[in-house]
Amino acid sequence: MSDGSRSRLVKFGLFAAAAVLLPLLLPGYALQQVCIAIAYAIAIMGLNLLMGFGGQICLAQGALFGVGAYVTAILNSDYGIHPIATLPMSATATALVGLVVGLPALRLQGLQLAIVTFGIAAAFPQLLLKMGGITGGVSGLPIDGLEAPTWVPVSPELWLYVVSQCCAGIAALLVTLMLFGDVGRALRAQRDNAQIAEALGVNLTKTRLWAFAGSSALAGLGGGVFAIITGFISPESFLAILSINIVIGSIVGGVTSVVGAFLGGLFMVFVPTWASDINLSLGNLIYGLALILIMMVARNGVTGFIEKWLSTILRRTADNTASVKETREELT
C-alpha cells in the first residue's frame, strides 16, 4: 500500500471514529455547536471547490449561506413545508443566485473578484432589511423545531446531529464526484493556466459557472441546515464578517481538503469561544494571534500540516519494520 493511500485511510478512519464518538461524549449544548460547525463546513466545502480547486477567492459565501437559510425559513414558515424537505430547494435557489454572482467572475480574477464579492457580503444584511416584507426584517423568521421520527429513538439534539452529518456526507460526496469528473479536471486546469486550458478545449465560461453554481449550492445547503439547527434567523447572523470567517475557516483547514472543511467549521465555532473563555477581554486578541500563529506553523492549512506529519510517521514506522526484517534475515 502506498504512503498516500495509507495515510488517507488512517485519516478517514480517525475522522469516522470522531464523528460517531462525538455525540456520545458531548453534552447537548456542545453538540448543537458541533452541528453549527457542520453547517459551516458544508459552506466551506463549496468555497474550497471555488478557491482551492478553481483558484477564485469569493468573499460572498456568507451571503449565499444566508440566502439558503432564508429560503428554508420562508418555505417553512410561510408555506409550511417540512424543514428537511426545503433543503434541496435552498440549494437550488442559492445555486441560481450564485450563478448571477458568478457572471462577473467570468471576467474578474483574484483581488478584483474578492473586492466585488466582499461588497456583496457587506450589502447583504442591508438587502435583507430592505426586503422586510418577505424576510421579516429585524425581527427575523422562525423555523419549526425538528423532531426525530417515532421509529428513531433519539433525543432531538442527536437527531439534529444525524441530519446535519447526513447533509455534510451528501455534500462531501458531491464535491468528490465533481472533482474526480470532467468538471474537476477542467477546474484544476483553468486554475493552473487559463489560456492553456482553453487551448486544450476547456470551456472556461461553462467551467467557471459550474464551479460557482456548485459552490453556491453547498453554501445554500449549509445555510438551510444552519436555519434548521438554530430554529430562528435574522440579518444579524449573516453580517459581512461571516463571509470573512468562512474564508478563514477554509484556509485554516486547508483549501483542498474535505476533512479540512470540517476542521475549518469547528475552528470557526469553537476557537473564538475558547479564546474568550480564557479571558473575556482578551478573547479577540488571542483569536487574532491564533490565526497568525496557525498560518505561520501550517501555511498550507491544518490538514496539510497533519498529512505531512502523518506521512512522516508512517514512513518512519515502515522504515523501522523494513530494517527489523533485514536484521532478522541477516541473523538466520
Next chain:
Amino acid sequence: MSLFFQLVVSGLTTGAIYAALALALVLIFRATNVVNFGQGEMATFSAYCTWQLMEWGAPLWVALLVSLAGSFAVGVITFRAVIRPLMSAPVEAIVVVTLGIFVLFQAAGMWLWGAEQRSFPSLFPDGGFNVGDVRILNSTVGTLVILVMIAVLMGLIFSFTRLGLSMRAAAFDHARSVLVGVNVERMLMLGWGFAAVIGAFAAILIAPRLFLNPTMMTPILFYGLAAATLGGWDSPLGAIAGGLIVGVAESLGASYLSFIGADMRIAVPIALTLLILLVKPVGLFGSYKVTKL
C-alpha cells in the same frame, strides 16, 4: 440645484475618508504587493495613541509626531514578525494573516481603551464658509489638501527617487531585485512602515468626524477597497480621485435613486467597482494589471 451641490459637497466630505484609507491600501500594495486587510485597524490604533498622548498632556503636534513615528515602528515590526516569515507562502496564507492583523489590532484597541466613542480634536479651525447656498466645512477642505499633498509626495518619491525605484522593484520581483543589489527585505519593511504612517495620518484626519472608537474604520474598509480599485491600485492620486468619486456617487445615489435610498447606499460603490472592472480593469489612473492578492 443647490440641493445637488450640497449633496456633492457632503459626498466629498465622506469621500475624503474613503480616499484616506484607499491611499494607505494603495501604498502598501505598491510597495509590497499585499492587500493589507488590517490597514484600517492599524490606523485606528495609531489615532488612539495620539489621543492617549494628548490625554497625558502632550500638545497636539507633539502627540501627532510621536504617534506617527510609533506607527512607522509598528508597521516595521508587523512586517518583520508576521509577514516576512510567510513571504514564500501561498497567497491565501497571507490573506489570513492580514485578517489576523485586523482582529488583533481591533481587539488591542478594545482592550486598552474600551468600546466607547471619544471625541478627537480637529487639526483645522472649526466652521466653514458658504459658496452661494452651499456650506463647505474647513475640515473637508483641509483634509483634502493634506491628502493630495501626501499623494503627490508619494508619487514623487516612487517615480523620481532611487529609494522609490528600489521599493517598486522589490515589490515587482524579489529574485530580480536581489540580483541588482536591492535589499528586498529592507524595502518591504520600509513599505510597511510608510504605509502605517499614511494610514495613521488618514485615521487622525477623519477621527474628529467619525469619533474615535476601535471599530471606526471597519465599516469603511470596503469603501477604501472600492476607491482603490476605481482609481487604480498603482496610483496614489487615483486612490484619492476614486475615494471622492465613490463618496459623491454614494451621496447622490442615496438621494436621487429611490430604490437605493439611505439603507442600500453600499450598492453604489459595488456598482461602480463592477463597472470599472468590466470596462477598464486597471482603474481610472492605473497603468498595469493587478491580479495578485
Next chain:
Amino acid sequence: MTLLQIKDLSAFYGRTQALFNCSFDVSEGEFIALLGSNGAGKTTMLRALSGLLHFEGSIAYAGTSLGKVSPQRRLELGIAHIPQGRGTFTEFTVDENLSLGATIVTSRSQIKEDKERWYDAFPRLKERRDQLAGNLSGGEQQMLAVARALMSRPKLLMCDEPSLGLAPSITQEILTIFKTLHRDHGMTLLVVEQNVDITLQYADRAFVIEAGQIVASGTAVEMVNNEDIKKSYLGVAG
C-alpha cells in the same frame, strides 16, 4: 592571478542535490564557457555564485570566502549575474532598468557617466530609454540586461544562456559584446550555454557539467577538436 576558486561545491534544492563536489578555478581576465545539457546544473552553479542559493564547500573570490556573504555584498565585490530570462524589470522603463543596475553605486556622477557610456554603446537602448522594457524585443532585452549588469562595474560578469530565444545572428552580436568587454576592459566572463559551437568560437576555456559534476575541461580549441566530448556530453553530432 586566480579570481575565482571553487572547491568541492555542492548545492541542493530542498532534498534534491543538484551539484556534486565541483571544483575549478577561473583566472582574472578569462572568458569561460560553462557547457552542458538541460538540467545538468549550470544555472545552479551561477545561483550559488551570486548568492541566490545556499551551498556547501567553498567559493573564494579574490581571496574572500563567499560562504556567508550577502548577494548585495557580492555585487559590491564585483560579481554580476544576468539570470536566465534576462531578469528584465518589464514594467519599468529602459532608463529605470539601468538605474536599478546601479543600485549599489553611491556616486551619482558615476551613474550618469556610465549610463551615457552604455547608451552610446547600445544606440537601440538610447532610442527607447523611456519605453517600458517589457515592450523591447528579445535581443534588445538581452542588451539591456548586459548594460544593466555593467552599471555596477563588475569584475566578473556571469550570464545564463544569453542565446535563449534569440536568432543566431543576435546571439553572435551579444557574444561579440562579451568578447569586446573581455578584450578591451579585461573583464572576467562566465557564460553558461547550450549553444556549444558558437560559444566556443569566443571563449578561452570551457567546462562541461553533466548530472551535477564537472566531467571535462580544457581550452576552447581543445574542446572544439575533441569529438568524444562533444558527442557524449553536448549532443553535438560530428
